[in-house]
Amino acid sequence: MNTFEKDLLDQAASYTHHLPEKKRGIVSWESPSNIAIVKYWGKYPGQIPASGSMSITLSKAVGRTSIAYHFAGSKKDGGLNFIFEGKQVPAFTKRIKKYLDAISHFLPWLTQSELTIRSENTFPHSSGIASSASAMSAIALGLCEIETQLYNKELTEYFFKKASFLARLGSGSASRSVYGKMAVWGSTTGFKNSCDEYAIPLDDIHENLLGIRDSILIIESGKKQVSSSLGHDLMKTNPYARMRFDVAEDNMQKLASIIRNGETARFMDIVENEALSLHAMMMTSNPGFILMKPNTIEAIHRIRDFRKDTGVQIGFTLDAGANVHVLYPEDQAMKTTAFIDTALKPLCENGAIIHDRMGGGPSKTDLLKD
Ligand code: DP6
Numbered sequence: 001m002n003t004f005e006k007d008l009l010d011q012a013a014s015y016t017h018h019l020p021e022k023k024r025g026i027v028s029w030e031s032p033s034n035i036a037i038v039k040y041w042g043k044y045p046g047q048i049p050a051s052g053s054m055s056i057t058l059s060k061a062v063g064r065t066s067i068a069y070h071f072a073g074s075k076k077d078g079g080l081n082f083i084f085e086g087k088q089v090p091a092f093t094k095r096i097k098k099y100l101d102a103i104s105h106f107l108p109w110l111t112q113s114e115l116t117i118r119s120e121n122t123f124p125h126s127s128g129i130a131s132s133a134s135a136m137s138a139i140a141l142g143l144c145e146i147e148t149q150l151y152n153k154e155l156t157e158y159f160f161k162k163a164s165f166l167a168r169l170g171s172g173s174a175s176r177s178v179y180g181k182m183a184v185w186g187s188t189t190g191f192k193n194s195c196d197e198y199a200i201p202l203d204d205i206h207e208n209l210l211g212i213r214d215s216i217l218i219i220e221s222g223k224k225q226v227s228s229s230l231g232h233d234l235m236k237t238n239p240y241a242r243m244r245f246d247v248a249e250d251n252m253q254k255l256a257s258i259i260r261n262g263e264t265a266r267f268m269d270i271v272e273n274e275a276l277s278l279h280a281m282m283m284t285s286n287p288g289f290i291l292m293k294p295n296t297i298e299a300i301h302r303i304r305d306f307r308k309d310t311g312v313q314i315g316f317t318l319d320a321g322a323n324v325h326v327l328y329p330e331d332q333a334m335k336t337t338a339f340i341d342t343a344l345k346p347l348c349e350n351g352a353i354i355h356d357r358m359g360g361g362p363s364k365t366d367l368l369k370d
Helices: 003-015 090-103 108-112 131-150 157-170 172-178 228-234 241-261 264-283 294-310 330-347
Strands: 024-038 053-071 080-084 113-121 182-185 199-202 213-217 315-318 324-328 353-357
Touching (some): 003 108, 024 172, 024 241, 024 264, 053 131, 108 131, 131 157, 157 172, 172 182, 213 330, 264 315, 294 315, 294 330, 330 353
Parallel strands (some): 080 113
Antiparallel strands (some): 024 053, 053 182, 213 353, 315 324
C-alpha cells in the first residue's frame, strides 16, 4: 500500500473511537480549473498515473462548491442531495455518490452524515474546459474542511495533501487544482517530492513564467465526443504508450530546470510537443479518434506564424477537445491580445474566448444559495 494512503487509513481508524465535537455546519470553496503543460494520459488501477504531469492553475475558470453537513451519528445511506447550478442532475448525483462511497474509508464520518452539495462553475460546463478538475477539487477541499470542523483541526499542509489525494480519486487532473500557480502530479525524477498519490505545488517559478496568460479559444463549445476516461483506457492497448510515457518523463525533467531559469522559448517548445503528443495518442489508439477541428489546426498555424514573424514568445496547448489554449508571458500581453482579437477570434464559435491567467489556487468563498 502507498505510504500516504496508509497514513490516511490510520487517521480514519482513530476517528472511530472519537465522536465529532461539532455536528452541523456548512463549508464553501472556490477551486480553479488547470491546464496541463505535461499531460496525464494513461493510468493504472487506483488512479495511478502512467506518467508525471504538470499544470498551470487558472484564475477565472473556477468551480464553487458549498457543502452543508449534518453528522447524524447513524448510518445514512443515500444521505446526499447534489445540486448543480441550481438543478438536480441525476447523472452528476450518481457520479458524486459513487465518489463519496469510494472515499468513505478515508472519511468514515461520511457514512453517518447527510450532505447537501451545491456546485457551480464560472464557465459553461460544455465549453470544453476541464470542469471535473475544478468541481472535484472544490468538493475534496470542502470534505477536508468538514473534517477539520468535526475534529477540531487546522488547515495545514497535511490538509492540502489530503485534499489533493481525495481530489485525485475523483478525477486525476483535479489533484493539481488544489494548488495555485503550478503543480506536479505523478512520480518523476525531475521533482524530488513528486508522487503518484497527490500533487505538489511548485514554488521556484521564474518571474518570466509567473502570471502567464492563457486565452482559451472556444473552437467548439459542445460536449466532447470521447470522455477522458475512455481516452485513458485506450492507452492500455496503444502500441506507442510506453514511448509516450518516456517522452512525458523526459519533458518533466527538462521542465524542472526551464521553470527555474525562465527559458520561455524552450518552455513553449515542450508545451506544444506535449499537446501534439496527446492528440497523436488519440489518433493512434484503437479505435482512433480526432478531437481537433479544422479551426484548431488553423489556430495552431496562425500562432506559430505570429511567433515566427514577431518573436513574441507565444505557444499553444490543447486539452482533450478542440479548444486551443494560447499561452503567453504577461509582459507580452498587449501585442498578443491584439493578435488574438484580429487573427484568432474569427476561428472561435461565436467569437468566444476566455482570457484567463495563472492563478493563486483555491480559496474559501461565500456560501452558494438556491
Ligand atoms: C487531457 O483528469 O479528466 O486533461 O482521472 O479519468 O478523471 P480522470 O481524467 P482527467 O484527464 C485529464 C486529461 C487531460 C490531461 C491533464 O489534465 O493532465
